[in-house]
Amino acid sequence: MHVDQLTVTVETVRALVDQQFPEWRVLPVERVESEGTVNAIFRIGPGLAARFPLQRGDVEATRRWLESEAAAARELLGRTRFPVPEPVALGEPGPGYPLPWSVQTWLPGNTATQEDPARSAGFAHDLAEFIANVRTLDTRQRTFASHGHGRGGDLRSHDEWMKTCFENSEQLLDVSRLRRLWRHLRELPRNTPDVMAHGDLIPGNVLVSRGRLAGILDVGGLGPADPALDLVGAWHLLETGPRQLLRNDLDCDDLQWERGKAWAFEQAMGAVWYYAESNPTMSRMGRRTLDRIITCALT
16 A cells, blocks of 8 residues: 555564563464554454554654554543543564554454444434544643644645645546635635544444444544544545434534535545555545535535
């Protein structure tokens, strides 16, 4: 998926686990097939998941990021009735793998890619509850970390990225229509302060069981952001009726709702072309989200 992507094998993980965590030597290690784009995931026994960053990077910078992920998970633990992974350990570089890696608890359930909740009213209510729970967390006077850049800050700061997306999507999408839509979305003003947000409510980060929300993954991006950011989940995960239920539960005004659409649009535009060959599941997610946004714009 990435030019500098690392290869992580079951044999490498087995050796690292045995060397660094000998108490787990008796537990089986198996690769988890995932549409994720950031980590290779391996299950250790019935209750643990090891996550190995896929892109090369500086060892200390990677360690700081993994420590910040663990801190974010601890911040969210117990603050919502929906399970999130609990940090367990931090592994070190070793033979066959050059970076730190993390271990957390394993959560049961299917991702929303495997068990699509798009038409579930119950799931829509659950997702709205989770978003509302996260918004109640104290920002502790923290503000959006990227000084206006990155998803959750200033929409217009994404113009160069969107230009790249449009140029790479000419053979994939109706780019002229999408450019016109972005020209509208990028101008949406923001009149609300940062609140806490999960930051990446895509199908692969949401667990589903019998049409209800069963857990939330990849909570390391938890932080202060535009209150509309987590509304991307409405577009990535829900069809029209349940999407409206989520909006009603969160009492979104027109401006916040449109900004949520804008963040989903920005994310989806990147997913379609970037993962067209390397991760078709992510590319299809982007297409479906864009279709929902376009359909809404036409009605």
